[in-house]
Amino acid sequence: MDAVLARLLALHPKRIDLSLDRIERLLVALDNPQRRLPPAIHVAGTNGKGSTIAFMRAALEASGKTVHVYTSPNLVRVNERFRLGRDGGGRLVDDAELGEALGECEAKNGGAPITVFEMETAAAFLLFSRHPADIALVEVGLGGRLDATNVIERPLTSVITRLSLDHREFLGDSLVKVAAEKAGILKPGVPSVIAGQVREALAVIERQAARLRAPLKIAGEDWTATEERGRLVYQDQDGLLDLPAPKLYGRHQFENAGAAIAALRASGLRLPAAAFEAGMVQAEWPARMQRLSHGKLAELAPPGSELWLDGGHNVDGGQAIAAALADLEERVSRPVVVIVGMLSTKDCAGFLRNFSGLARRVIAVPIHQDKAVPAGELAEIAASIGIPALARHNLESAIDLAGKLDLEPPPRILITGSLYLAGEALAANGTPPE
Numbered sequence: 501m502d503a504v505l506a507r508l509l510a511l512h513p514k515r516i517d518l519s520l521d522r523i524e525r526l527l528v529a530l531d532n533p534q535r536r537l538p539p540a541i542h543v544a545g546t547n548g549k550g551s552t553i554a555f556m557r558a559a560l561e562a563s564g565k566t567v568h569v570y571t572s573p574n575l576v577r578v579n580e581r582f583r584l585g586r587d588g589g590g591r592l593v594d595d596a597e598l599g600e601a602l603g604e605c606e607a608k609n610g611g612a613p614i615t616v617f618e619m620e621t622a623a624a625f626l627l628f629s630r631h632p633a634d635i636a637l638v639e640v641g642l643g644g645r646l647d648a649t650n651v652i653e654r655p656l657t658s659v660i661t662r663l664s665l666d667h668r669e670f671l672g673d674s675l676v677k678v679a680a681e682k683a684g685i686l687k688p689g690v691p692s693v694i695a696g697q698v699r700e701a702l703a704v705i706e707r708q709a710a711r712l713r714a715p716l717k718i719a720g721e722d723w724t725a726t727e728e729r730g731r732l733v734y735q736d737q738d739g740l741l742d743l744p745a746p747k748l749y750g751r752h753q754f755e756n757a758g759a760a761i762a763a764l765r766a767s768g769l770r771l772p773a774a775a776f777e778a779g780m781v782q783a784e785w786p787a788r789m790q791r792l793s794h795g796k797l798a799e800l801a802p803p804g805s806e807l808w809l810d811g812g813h814n815v816d817g818g819q820a821i822a823a824a825l826a827d828l829e830e831r832v833s834r835p836v837v838v839i840v841g842m843l844s845t846k847d848c849a850g851f852l853r854n855f856s857g858l859a860r861r862v863i864a865v866p867i868h869q870d871k872a873v874p875a876g877e878l879a880e881i882a883a884s885i886g887i888p889a890l891a892r893h894n895l896e897s898a899i900d901l902a903g904k905l906d907l908e909p910p911p912r913i914l915i916t917g918s919l920y921l922a923g924e925a926l927a928a929n930g931t932p933p934e
Contacts, residue, residue: 501578501595504602508616511609518646522614526622527651529608533622533629534651537636538568541763542652544640544682545661547817548695548756551748551785552661553637555760559779561589563771565634570624570649572617572641575787575811575923576932582624585633592934593627601626617641621648635769645684656767658685658692658714661759662752663701664816679704688712691766695719695759717766725758727751732780734761741773744780749789750824757783786933787811787922789824795929800896802903804910806834811922813846818854821916825858828912835860835907838887839898840878840917841867848873848881851917855887861905862889863898869920895921895928 527534541556543549550571560567566585574580582593593601601623609619621641628636638655640647660682663675679701686692686708694705696719709716717723723736727745732754734741741761746753757780764771792798792807801807812821825836838859842848852862864878873881875891882889892898895915902913915925926932 501599504599504606505578505616508602508606508619511611511619512613512615514615516617516642517615518643520646520648520651522612523618523621523648523651525612526605526609526614526618527625529610530605530622530626533625535653536629537625537652538628538633539767540636540638540652540655541657541659541767542638542640542649542655542685543659543661543763544644544647544685545659545695546664546678546814547812547820548661548752548759549639551753551756551783551788552659552760552763553639554748554783554785555746555757555779556637556764557583557590558783559760559764559771559775560635560769562778562782563775566590566632568628568631568633568636570621570628570636571639572620573919575919576927578620580933581620582627584627584631585635597627598623615648618648640682640685643681643684645681647685650685654687655690657763658687658690659695659759659763660685660692660697660705661695661756662816663697664814675701676704680708683708686712686714689714691715691717693717693723693759693762693766695755717762719755719758719762723758723762725754725761727754732757734758734776736762736765738765741776743777747781747783748785749791750820751827752820752823786926787919789821792925792929792931795931797895797899797925797929800899800903801913802910805903806912807899808912808914809922809925810914810916811919812916813842813851813918815847815850815854818851818916821914822854822858825855825912825914829858834909834912837861837863837902837905837907837911837913839863839865839895839902839913839915840882841865841875841921842873842878842917843867843869843920844871844873846918848878849885852882852887853885856885859887860907860911861902862887863901864889864891865895865898865921866893867918867920868924869918895925
């Protein structure tokens with residue numbers, strides 16, 4: 501698989517180059533597999549896309565439906581992006597199937613310029629068109645309007661999760677510009693579910709929906725999802741659901757779960773209440789406030805401590821993580837140590853500022869990616885906003901240092917700042933996504 505991806509990387513000088521021209525050309529050569537997909541739900545947004553899809557998949561599979569899923573990025577293996585539905589639950593595509601699909605796309609592409617993500621998206625549509633399923637859940641890679649997934653002509657429902665500033669070099673430096681890109685997935689007459697947004701972003705989405713006559717289901721107006729006495733209470737015009745709290749931890753997951761329920765209802769899928777109940781407690785999505793209770797890194801943590809992992813990397817993501825840590829603090833008080841690695845394209849100071857007054861110590865580590873911030877520089881950024889910080893050369897030495905800080909009770913250690921770092925952590929821990 502590495503050899504195939506290496507060849508595909510050579511086809512375009514940029515990893516990201518937003519356009520529909522190349523993917524549309526390739527899909528025509530493949531006889532338009534995107535037109536033979538199962539009914540699809542298309543999900544865009546800045547934060548919460550993957551979690552929302554995880555809740556939808558769990559609820560759909562609990563109701564007995566087969567579900568294809570295409571998400572990005574992967575954490576450890578590229579196969580994670582492709583889940584094929586089958587009775588009793590889905591499975592990640594194996595190397596042979598994926599290699600064959602990518603090889604077919606490579607042959608039809610004929611050496612023309614195309615990004616790896618565009619090739620992967622074409623391969624996903626090819627695989628999904630050849631394996632029957634009831635539903636396909638498709639996550640936008642970046643933006644929406646010019647994202648390779650936006651060739652789906654008429655999804656069952658479009659979903660836009662909460663928006664914030666991220667990927668400014670591609671999507672713009674204001675929420676209005678970001679919202680315009682995300683709203684590009686709306687389709688004429690197709691219902692759209694919108695999570696909570698700031699006013700100016702929502703106004704952009706509403707104007708686009710009005711032009712397309714796309715009915716909107718807006719959080720706080722057409723549906724609500726709130727925490728009440730430790731449970732999720734969801735309500736819309738079709739009635740109320742009193743459900744268990746989401747398995748995925750953090751108060752932000754109540755809204756993601758609500759968006760999932762709203763999307764399934766807007767799609768006309770009549771799922772029983774029991775399916776939604778199962779969806780809340782069975783949803784799995786790695787590196788989102790994930791507790792690492794076993795594995796090689798977990799064994800390095802000091803006795804009695806907790807080790808958590810979250811791939812959050814933008815300011816709003818950091819805010820959600822900090823709120824989750826604060827909730828954990830209310831349950832069981834522990835000193836917090838944040839192990840962080842970030843890319844230079846992110847607002848490092850803005851992200852870390854969320855942990856000021858919460859983290860006893862930041863330990864910066866490198867990420868093995870282009871544009872990674874050197875650990876020493878990242879530690880200086882943390883120190884500049886008032887959080888005592890040190891640098892270490894890898895995750896293992898950072899966790900070892902966290903155990904030598906003489907904190908009592910044993911600390912709550914969080915690894916965060918990048919999905920790339922999260923992938924490195926899962927690989928080092930020996931617990932990659934399955």
